[in-house]
Amino acid sequence: MTAPLHDTSADAERTATADVAAAEVKTAVEGRSLRRIAWSRLKRDRLALAGGIVVLLLILTAVFAPLIVSWLGHPPNEFHQDKIDPLFGTPKGSFGGMSSEHLLGLEPNNGRDVFSRIVYGARISLLVAFLAALVAVVLGTVLGIVAGYFGGWADSVISRVMDMLLAFPQLLFIISLVSVLPNDLFGMTGSSVRISILVGVIGFFGWPYVGRIVRGQTLSLREKEYIEAARSLGAGRRYVLFKELLPNLVAPITVYATLMIPTNILTEAALSFLGAGVRPPTASWGQMLSTAVETYQSNPTFMVVPGLAIFVTVLAFNLFGDGVRDALDPKGSR
Numbered sequence: 001m002t003a004p005l006h007d008t009s010a011d012a013e014r015t016a017t018a019d020v021a022a023a024e025v026k027t028a029v030e031g032r033s034l035r036r037i038a039w040s041r042l043k044r045d046r047l048a049l050a051g052g053i054v055v056l057l058l059i060l061t062a063v064f065a066p067l068i069v070s071w072l073g074h075p076p077n078e079f080h081q082d083k084i085d086p087l088f089g090t091p092k093g094s095f096g097g098m099s100s101e102h103l104l105g106l107e108p109n110n111g112r113d114v115f116s117r118i119v120y121g122a123r124i125s126l127l128v129a130f131l132a133a134l135v136a137v138v139l140g141t142v143l144g145i146v147a148g149y150f151g152g153w154a155d156s157v158i159s160r161v162m163d164m165l166l167a168f169p170q171l172l173f174i175i176s177l178v179s180v181l182p183n184d185l186f187g188m189t190g191s192s193v194r195i196s197i198l199v200g201v202i203g204f205f206g207w208p209y210v211g212r213i214v215r216g217q218t219l220s221l222r223e224k225e226y227i228e229a230a231r232s233l234g235a236g237r238r239y240v241l242f243k244e245l246l247p248n249l250v251a252p253i254t255v256y257a258t259l260m261i262p263t264n265i266l267t268e269a270a271l272s273f274l275g276a277g278v279r280p281p282t283a284s285w286g287q288m289l290s291t292a293v294e295t296y297q298s299n300p301t302f303m304v305v306p307g308l309a310i311f312v313t314v315l316a317f318n319l320f321g322d323g324v325r326d327a328l329d330p331k332g333s334r
Contacts, residue, residue, distance in 0.1 A: 124277075210260070
């Protein structure tokens with residue numbers, strides 16, 4: 001009876017050892033996934049994490065702008081003429097009228113709270129930047145995959161369209177378009193029309209940058225073994241495009257989208273500065289800079305505050321975008 005007990009104990013020990021080994025193998029395989037590798041790389045990049053935190057705070061600020069302003073500021077279009085010097089039109093007090101009541105001071109001449117307008121201006125900048133990036137990514141991804149996968153006349157036509165759009169003067173076109181369009185468009189009025197135009201035009205002129213990257217990646221991926229294997233097994237074009245190619249294009253598309261957003265923010269600010277952006281009294285950082293040109297010598301604070309807002313926002317997105325690029329590219333290095 002002793003031998004069978006010994007064999008049973010040995011079998012149980014071998015089974016336990018095999019289970020532990022299988023669990024270790026499973027854990028090792030899970031730990032080598034792209035998501036975990038990218039996250040581990042991103043966690044080691046302190047600058048990218050700092051940029052990501054600032055980006056998250058900016059997004060929360062834009063989303064909860066009314067709540068933040070109700071706590072720390074005043075309505076963005078409320079005038080405080082009693083705190084403006086009637087002779088010079090500048091805010092009373094030092095640093096543009098900064099105080100516990102007005103954290104970032106007051107606008108010259110009209111006395112609107114700068115903090116409230118900066119918070120609401122973040123809404124316009126981020127809304128235009130994100131929506132324009134979304135339009136560019138969707139158009140660029142679809143047309144880039146079509147050009148790279150099908151080739152032939154489709155590739156020639158799409159490539160020539162991309163070359164033409166890359167050479168087109170985007171800013172001049174937007175300024176001309178805004179000047180001729182009516183104030184009411186498709187049921188929208190006021191700033192909604194301007195925002196829609198900015199999103200559409202910036203996104204339309206931005207998709208060739210995404211399209212060229214997606215086209216190049218598709219040309220490389222379509223010759224891979226797993227694509228040939230899918231074709232040999234009878235997979236249709238739709239399956240190959242959406243199940244095989246598109247998942248492998250997510251990383252470069254994500255990277256370029258994060259790097260496109262700060263460019264869109266600068267474009268929106270430049271257009272608002274030139275008068276082709278949203279109309280007053282809607283708050284916009286570029287519009288605030290344009291207004292500050294007339295009074296920056298007597299009240300430089302009003303120019304510094306929106307300028308710093310644009311600088312910090314663009315820097316945060318660039319740092320985060322660079323970190324995401326390095327995290328998703330195993331062969332990349334700074």
